[in-house]
Amino acid sequence: MSVVLLGPQRKPSVGPVVRSMDLPGRVATITAGWQEREPDDAELDQQLGAPGLNLSLYARWLDVLERDPEFATAERRLRALLDEVQEVYLVRLDHALRAVYAIARRGGNVLLQADALTEAIAAVREVDTRHLRRISDIHEEYYTTCPPHERPVIAEHRAAVAQRLHDTSALVITGGHVGVLVATLHLFNVAAALRSPVIAWSAGAMALTDRVVLFHDRAAQGPGHPELYGSGLSLLRGVVALPHAGARLLLADSTRMAVFARRFAPARCIPLEAGGRVDVNGDTLPPGTRVLGEDGRVRVLEAA
Amino acid sequence: MSGPAVSRRLAINRLRERRPLEPAAIDRFLARYDVPIVEGGRCTFLYRGGADEVHLVHRTLGLPERIALRRLHGTDLWYVVVELPEGSRFEYQLETRLGDHHERHNDRLNPRLAHSPVGASSVCYARGYEVPEWTQPHPESRPGTLVDLTVPSRVLRRDVGVQVYLPARFRRTARYPLLIVHDGGDYLHYAAAKTVLDNLIHRLDVAETVAAFVSPGDRLAEYANSAAHARYLTAELLPRLEEEFPLLGTPAGRCLMGASFGAVASLSSAYRHPHTYGSLLLQSGSFVFTDIGNDHGGGPVFDPVVRFVNRYRAAPRHVAERVFVSCGVYEPLIIPNRSMVRTFEDAGMAVRYVEARDGHSWENWRDRLREGLSWIFPGPQKLYYE
Incomplete structure (x- = not known):
């Protein structure tokens, strides 16, 4: 599966990228991350040079909630449970990461500090791993008790989405609300019907990875801890997508950034800035890709 | 040059x-x-x-x-x-x-x-102070609506008028956190609370929130650790709001907020009904106490407050998960507020404490709302990547 990750599209670059791929047919689009603004895709179509075929995942989701109240109730319960799990995870993460930063900034014996830091980061990774496992278990139980493919409204929409993907030669996924995007991509089983190249940016890029990491060091309430939100489509494994990294992360704080990179290693943390483009074929990132190094600095990957 | x-x-x-x-x-x-x-x-x-x-x-x-x-x-x-x-x-x-x-x-x-x-x-x-732009109406912020509600109260023996803020794009199918605001009319009038909520929700700093602005009758009596007030909030107002509006209905989705005596009312109500409210937002709380003797200097209206705060300090109790405390460094209440931060932490509550070079004033409380509300009910900003 060929994947192209782009930087944020405030100054659009998707048009030339799509044209350079010389695609034989129409392009499917997913703008579910825009939520209520999902249908406002005229500007996107203009960039693409032809009307895209919007999969309308957000509208489909609202339709499911309306026509299948039993599923709507179950999903609301699931969301409440996941929210609580996330809250508890953040409490644990807060303590674990405070220990990491305290050790990272402590002086004294260098070897002792390095060992202690490694162990402290390992504790954070353990918290992360258990959190992902818990989310996965919750989803598994949910899908067992409330199998989406057995619900007629969802099955109907899944078939329509699969057909649209079959009729198009590429898929474009825009940014927006990454939670909504991931949820709708899973609900309508987009991964199962994908056969063509995918071009994505911002939340769209995050939703393609196997670990969605939320981050905002410049939030109104102060820097938050980067937190695992769950799994995306897993088209990209071993990649943490960081759209708007310059604006959202304290990149100049190399201690903080080093912890970030080491916490998610061996996954590569890729800052995706405006104008950026990363072509991924298989599991290897191409030379020239900017990644966050374990020293906390952004560097460029060289050819192997 | x-x-x-x-x-x-x-x-x-x-x-x-x-x-x-x-x-x-x-x-x-x-x-x-x-x-x-x-x-x-x-x-x-x-x-x-x-x-x-x-x-x-x-x-x-x-x-x-x-x-x-x-x-x-x-x-x-x-x-x-x-x-x-x-x-x-x-x-x-x-x-x-x-x-x-x-x-x-x-x-x-x-x-x-x-x-x-x-x-x-x-x-x-003074140099460096600017009125935060998010306290001013912004044309791009979709306005929420204020709905008047009357809640007849048996415990207070009066009909209590409540103004309920519903965020823009309010949907019956969604579930919202609830903020109960003491001195609600004053917060709306003097601290631009509606404009602030409109802006902070629009900017994704604060979650889409339903806010109940309640106003007191006899303020100094109702807000000074009154059992009747706490019962009114918890046994009358809260059930009515949760019946009438699509609210989360969990402690994590409920916050009591107030300034000055309103902060005392928030804390004492949570104290009387622990774990009903997951969060408290306390601004310049009138948390006057004595370490020895009874000479607190606040006059008779503070007597019940001092008795309550002394009792709380003697045996700090975990009454909510999170407490946001703010105070102006130019007001005499800065000293008790600084002391209470430690007391709250000793009770095992997560505390965010903010000081400002300001006094006991509504504009001080207005200016701290972004830090407070975004911490209590964070918006979905961390989920948006445009």
Whole structure:
């Protein structure tokens, strides 16, 4: 599966990228991350040079909630449970990461500090791993008790989405609300019907990875801890997508950034800035890709 | 590259050196400068008119309560220079005496006023202070709506009017956190609470939230650790709101908020009904206490408050998960508030504490709402990547 990750599209670059791929047919689009603004895709179509075929995942989701109240109730319960799990995870993460930063900034014996830091980061990774496992278990139980493919409204929409993907030669996924995007991509089983190249940016890029990491060091309430939100489509494994990294992360704080990179290693943390483009074929990132190094600095990957 | 020479001497000192100092020169001086004149950390307060004495009066902790202005020799212009630290907001009035006639009034040379239920006062913005732009109406922010609700209360023996804020794009199918705001009418009127919510929700800083603005009857009785008030909130208002609106209905989705006595009411209500409210947002709480004896200096209205705070401090109790505390460093309540932070932490609650160079005022409380609300009910900003 060929994947192209782009930087944020405030100054659009998707048009030339799509044209350079010389695609034989129409392009499917997913703008579910825009939520209520999902249908406002005229500007996107203009960039693409032809009307895209919007999969309308957000509208489909609202339709499911309306026509299948039993599923709507179950999903609301699931969301409440996941929210609580996330809250508890953040409490644990807060303590674990405070220990990491305290050790990272402590002086004294260098070897002792390095060992202690490694162990402290390992504790954070353990918290992360258990959190992902818990989310996965919750989803598994949910899908067992409330199998989406057995619900007629969802099955109907899944078939329509699969057909649209079959009729198009590429898929474009825009940014927006990454939670909504991931949820709708899973609900309508987009991964199962994908056969063509995918071009994505911002939340769209995050939703393609196997670990969605939320981050905002410049939030109104102060820097938050980067937190695992769950799994995306897993088209990209071993990649943490960081759209708007310059604006959202304290990149100049190399201690903080080093912890970030080491916490998610061996996954590569890729800052995706405006104008950026990363072509991924298989599991290897191409030379020239900017990644966050374990020293906390952004560097460029060289050819192997 | 050199620019125009900038004088380090204060404008008032340059004026003082002018000879002769005609009234027209003072007219031009006053027309040229915004009053008070803020030059670095020094602020020059002025009064023009016939008087025998002029004083700057204020309630800023650390400065003399009355600061005398001096008359500029041979003129009717009075002045005093006060050092105000960067970022300060300083509320004040002027007191003039002419013969036996005393008058306290706002600074007529300064158009800036701070409003409160007890009237308006002049306000000086020191260097570095700016009114946060998110406190002002913004054309792109979709406005929420205020719905009037009457909740008949058996415990308070009156019908209580509540204004309920519903966020823009309010949907019955969604579930919202609930913020219950003491002195709700004042928060709406003097702290621009609706505008603030509209803006912060629009910017994704704060979650889409339903807010109930409640106003007291006999404020000093109802808010001073009153069992009836706590029962009204928890047994009457809360069930009604949760029946009428699509609310989360969990402790994590409920917050009590208040300033001054309203903060006491928030804490004491949570104390009386622990783990009903997951969060508290306490601004300049009147948490007056004594470590020994009964001389708290607050007068009889504070007696029940002091009894409650003393009891709480003796045995701190975990009454909510998260507590946001803010206080102005220029108000006497800064000392008890600083003390309470440790007390709350000792009780095992997560505390976010913020101080500001400001006083016991509605604009101080307004300016802290972004930090407070975004911590209590964070918006989905971390989920948006456009």
